[in-house]
Amino acid sequence: MSLRHALLGLLSERTASGYDLLKLFDTSLANVWPATQSQIYTELTKLAGAGLITVAAEGPRGRKEYALTDEGLAELRHWMTETRPQRVLRSDILLRVFFLGVLTPEQARAYLDELAGMSEQEHDDLQRLMESIDWGDDNLAVYGRIALEYGLRFNAMRREWAEWAAAQIK
Numbered sequence: 001m002s003l004r005h006a007l008l009g010l011l012s013e014r015t016a017s018g019y020d021l022l023k024l025f026d027t028s029l030a031n032v033w034p035a036t037q038s039q040i041y042t043e044l045t046k047l048a049g050a051g052l053i054t055v056a057a058e059g060p061r062g063r064k065e066y067a068l069t070d071e072g073l074a075e076l077r078h079w080m081t082e083t084r085p086q087r088v089l090r091s092d093i094l095l096r097v098f099f100l101g102v103l104t105p106e107q108a109r110a111y112l113d114e115l116a117g118m119s120e121q122e123h124d125d126l127q128r129l130m131e132s133i134d135w136g137d138d139n140l141a142v143y144g145r146i147a148l149e150y151g152l153r154f155n156a157m158r159r160e161w162a163e164w165a166a167a168q169i170k
Contacts, residue, residue, distance in 0.1 A: 003043045006033050008052060008076040011068040013140045015056045018044055018064065027129065028144045032151075047072065097165070105169050112166035119159035126151045 010016065010024050018041050025035050035043075044066060047053040052072035057065040068076075093115065100108040130148055135141045 003033070003035050003039055004047065004052075005076060005079045006035070007040070007043055007047060008068060008072050008079075010140070011053060011066055012073060012076060013138060015065045015067045017059075017066070021066075024140075027133070028140070028148075032147060100169070108169050109166045112162045112169075116159045116162035116166070119155045119162060123152055123155035123159065126155065 006025075006029060007021060010021055010029075016024070018037075021044070022035075022037050022040055025033075025040065029035070044053065048055065048066070050071075052069055052075055053066045054069050055064045056067035059065070096111065100111060103111070126148060130145070130152070133141075135145055
């Protein structure tokens with residue numbers, strides 16, 4: 001996935017300014033695909049230059065509202081249907097687990113306990129986010145909630161696994 005496709009996806013639902021998109025990233029995509037303000041604005045310029053989005057309105061202080069073009073929608077649909085998702089091949093967390101044998105058993109358990117705690121914290125953060133959103137019935141709300149549920153379940157599973165793994169260390 002790329003920032004390009006994330007922005008096209010967000011703009012497929014409604015027009016938005018760069019600031020609006022940054023807030024959407026913070027509240028909906030941060031756990032899936034984080035992006036900084038400078039990355040978003042740089043990519044918006046590239047998307048407009050490629051004709052995938054257009055400036056639908058301009059407001060005070062140079063505020064621009066962006067809208068998806070037909071070409072942008074076609075690009076998003078092509079990415080969704082014609083390209084295979086990339087499997088994440090690297091995990092810093094699991095690489096460290098693989099080499100826990102170089103630590104004392106206490107250090108290895110402490111690492112796994114910390115991972116369990118981190119997973120619980122991330123789960124709690126996502127739960128608070130879930131409860132703070134006034135969920136509508138538009139596409140971003142329906143599918144955003146499905147993606148959020150994945151994060152909740154993943155963190156619950158990772159916490160449970162880390163607790164199990166810590167118990168395996170003699």
